Amino acid sequence: MIVVRVGLSPERLTLAGAKLADEAGFDQVTLSALARRFDVKPASLYAHVKNSHDLKTRIALFALEELADRVADAVAGRAGKDALTAFANAYRDYARAHPGRYEAARYRLDPQTAAASAGVRHAQMTRAILRGYDLAEPDQTHAVRMLGSVFHGYASLEAAGGFDHTDIAAQQSWAWTLDCLDTALRSRSTP
Amino acid sequence: MIVVRVGLSPERLTLAGAKLADEAGFDQVTLSALARRFDVKPASLYAHVKNSHDLKTRIALFALEELADRVADAVAGRAGKDALTAFANAYRDYARAHPGRYEAARYRLDPQTAAASAGVRHAQMTRAILRGYDLAEPDQTHAVRMLGSVFHGYASLEAAGGFDHTDIAAQQSWAWTLDCLDTALRSRSTP
C-alpha cells in the first residue's frame, strides 16, 4: 500500500475549506468533502482540526481577518464620505467575490473566540469612519449598528438574489443608499 | 403491535417544524427530529412531505406568510413615519419572538416558489410605506432595498448577539436608526 504524505495542516485545511465554501456554499463545507479534495480519508483530518465545528470556526476567523484587512486597506488615508464609501465597497465586494467566506464570517462564535477575532477590528474601523461625522455617544454606537445593519443586510439580500427581480441595478441602489447614509449621518453630527 | 394513528399532515409537520426551529434553530429542523416529536419513524414523514428540502420550504413559506400578516396588521391605517415605525417594529418583533421562523423566512427559494410566496406582499407593503415619502422611480426601488437591508441586517445582527457587547440597549439604537431613515427618506422626497 503506497502511502504518499499529502502534507495536511490546519492552515491548508482552513484555506481549502474557504475555497470550498466559495464554490459550493458554507453549508457544504464538511470534513468528508474536504478529505475528498485532498484525496484522503475523513478520519485523517481529525489529526489537524478538532472536529467539524473547529474547522468552521477556523474558516470564520480566517474570513473575518481577510475582510478586515481589505477594509483597512480601503479606508487607509480616507475620511468622511470617501472613507464611508471605501469601507462599504470593500465590504460588499468581499461578499460578492467570496460568498462562502462571507457566510463563514457570520458563523456564530463563542464570546471568547469572538473577542479574540478580527471582529473587534471591524467595530474599531466602523468607529474610525464615524470620526468624520462628529457623533457623540450614544449616537456613535447607534450609528455603528445602523451601518453594520445596512452593510450586512445589503450583502445578505443581494447574495440571496433578492435584488434580481427588478431591472434596476443593485450597484445604483448601493450608491443611492450610501449617499443616503452620508446625509443622514452628517445631519446628526454635533460639531 | 398496537398502531395508533398520529394524524400527520403537511400542515401539522410545517407548524411543528416552525416551533422546533424557534426552539432549537432552523438548522436543527430535521425529519428525524420531527419524527421523534410525533413519536413516529422518520420514514413515515415521507408520505406527507417530499423530503427535507420540501419541509424547509414549507416552513419558509409559512413564516413569510405569518410575518406578512403581522406587518400588514401593523401598518393598517398608518402613514408616513408612523407606518415606517410600525412596519419596522412588526418585522423586528417577529424576528425576536420567532428566531427560527425568521431564519426560515430567509431560506433560499427557487424563483417560481418565491414569486408565489408572501415575499411579494413584503415588497408591496414596503412600497406602500414609501407612498408617504413621494419617491419617484428609481429612487423608490432604491429605498425599498435600503429599508429591506436595514430591517434584515438589524434583525440578523441582533439575533447573532452582535449588539450584546455594549451596554447601550438595542432598542435605543433601533429607534435612532428609524429616525435616521425617516429623515433621510423625507430629504429625498419629490413633492
Add this chain to the structure above:
DNA sequence: CCGTTTACCTATAGGGTATAGGTAAACGGG
C-alpha cells in the same frame, strides 16, 4: 541505525436522508 513521533490508515458506531416494500386500520360501495 534504531526508537519515537508523525501522518495517514482501517474499522466501527451513531445519526440524518431516502427508498422499497409490508401490514393493519379506516373507509366506502354494494
Add this chain to the structure above:
DNA sequence: CCCGTTTACCTATACCCTATAGGTAAACGG
C-alpha cells in the same frame, strides 16, 4: 355488514457525514 381499496404508519436497508479507537509505515533525530 362485508370485503376490497386506500391510507397511515411500519421494518429493512443503503448511503453519507461525524467521530473515535487503534494500527502501520514513513520520517526524524540522537
